[in-house]
Amino acid sequence: MSTIAVVGGGISGLAAAYRLRRLLGAGARIVVLEAADRPGGKLRTGSLGGVRYDVGAEAFLNRRPEAVALLREVGLGDQLVHPSGARSTVRAGGARRPIPGRTVMGVPAEASVVRELLSEEGLAAVEAERRLPPLRLDGRDAGLGGLLRARFGAELVDRLVDPLLGGVYAGGVDGLGLRATLPALASAVDAGATSLTEAAGVSLPSAEFVDSTPVFGTLRGGLGVLVDRLVELSSVELRLGCPVRSLARRERGWRLGGDVPLDADGVVLAVPAPAARRLLSDVVPVASAAYAEVEVASVAVVGLALPPGTELPPASGVLIAAGERHADGTPFAAKAFTFSARKWPHLDAAGPVLVRGSVGRHNEPGALRATDAELVHLIRSDLAELTGITAPPVDSVVVRWGGGLPQYGVDHLDRVAAIERSVAAVPGLAVAGAVLHGVGIPACIATADRAAAKIAADLGSAGSAGSARDVG
Structure with a gap:
């Protein structure tokens, strides 16, 4: 029987555990190790005024x-x-106004949509963006704040783009990179759009798609319902209050150090960047160094x-x-x-x-x-x-x-590529989580599915790995 350790009991770790169970069947031992006293990570449904209410991701x-x-x-x-x-609103310039449509995270497809938010001077700067010298990235990333201010002026950035992105990343626009946070705009420029206004226009979904597909969803009983269901269906051995302090290669498989050490044939790391940096420092130093650059x-x-x-x-x-x-x-x-x-x-x-x-x-x-x-x-x-x-x-x-x-800073995609490339070369090890390809729940689930598939493939190619056991 193979033992797989999933380090981190947030949505990424629990989705990986569930997918591993589906791929490996009932015979696998799947152990989820979570430092907190409850599973779910940033998915937490509590009680507020006697009502089930999400106090993490909503x-x-x-x-x-x-x-x-x-x-x-x-x-x-x-x-x-x-x-x-x-509709949602934004408080900017001392007033509260509706957030306009036809923008990509605040970057407008046409100046008229942001008219109510801006002064005459600010609107004129947005209108002029199309007439600026053609934008060229030549495959490079760009600091989002500097780029947007150079193209649109400060007012649009401060009154709309920064609040919108701050709601997603809890980070100001000046600390974020274009390619990781607004990939559709970067792709449009790479494909020939000569202005960010034009790039936003070609990146917007069709009116039919917008009308038929709500932007957001949640669960009637709170997202904690999903946490409970994943724990149940994955039939995991759930260890709460159990931080993993070290990760080391064994002759066959891995040893995870902590209050109760564990030997495992495969490991999925689904933890925040600081913990991933620490655990990978000896076994995959290239990935550890890349994680260290993520604030x-x-x-x-x-x-x-x-x-x-x-x-x-x-x-x-x-x-x-x-x-x-x-x-x-x-x-x-x-x-x-x-x-x-x-x-x-x-x-x-x-x-x-x-x-x-x-x-x-x-x-x-x-x-x-x-x-x-x-x-x-x-x-x-x-x-x-x-x-x-x-x-x-x-x-x-x-x-x-x-x-x-x-924080998805400049050249974040290069850091992610270094992490995934170096980890891919290590049998029985995979990574998942919000650091990689998006901070939202769907993106985390996608990384979990890929991590589970890698572990299953690695174990299959290695043949019977033998039984792992608790030690110490």
Whole structure:
């Protein structure tokens, strides 16, 4: 019987464990080792005001196939739900306005769509982008902030692109690279688009696709339902509170060091960049060095259950541009609010009105230094400034994600290629997770499927690997 160790019990690790079970059958021993006291990683469904509520990732990109396909495969397709259609807004330039359509993460296909967000000067800069000298990348990556400011001016970047990307990566646009964060635009330029406006135009999905396919999806009972189902169907040996401190090659297979060492025939590493760097430092130093170059951001989620009947704005939420301030000059602590009761029809029922505030930007700890009680106070103050809502919550929750979001900087794809190329050459070892090809749930599932396929192929080509066992 082969033993496979999956290090990391987030969505990437659990999806890999599930796929390994499907590929290897009931005879394989699959051990998931998770440092935290619960599985799921950034998928966490708790209780807020007596309602099941996601306090980590709240949704997935429905327009990618991996998450929807997995949900249906594990029998959760009937729990799939989509947003209400209420528009999101952005607070920028001291005002809150709807986020415009026909943009690629804020890069407009035509200047007219961002007219309401910009000053006359800012709009003129966007209109002029098409007339700038033709954009050429020649296969290189580019710093996103510098490129966009050079092409569009600062106002579009600060008021729209930066808040949108900050909502995905918890990082400012100046720390991100074009090819990893906006690959469709880079591909369009490589294919001959001479401006970013033109690149956005050719990258937008068709109107038919937009009308027929919701952008996001989630589960009626919270994404924790998926966590529980994957644990159940993968029939894993789940070890919680069990950090892996070292990884070493054996004559056949691997030894994982920790409080209870484990010998395994195959290993999937589905952990954040700092842990991957440490575990691979001796066995795959090239991959370890590449992981070391990936910076991470810390964030917090503050959930508020407001009294029944509290009237929310007619929007799904609001992004808050960096530098925005209250009327008295106080900076906002939050980078975004989700008006959950407006966004998700299944949460818009009689009972508490649920709202979620997000805190934290890369290299800007700011409000994250506050205690939980202080964070709740700051978020309530921000909410009052934005909406006028001052009612005390009937319940609240604060969940912190330290180092939880990788930053996709310039040349990130080169780092990922180095990781995958070096690990591919090592039998019985695979990697998965948000560092590689996207921070969203579908992208993580895709890396998990590839990692499981590699381990299964490696074990098959090695023949009978013999039995691994606990040692020590």
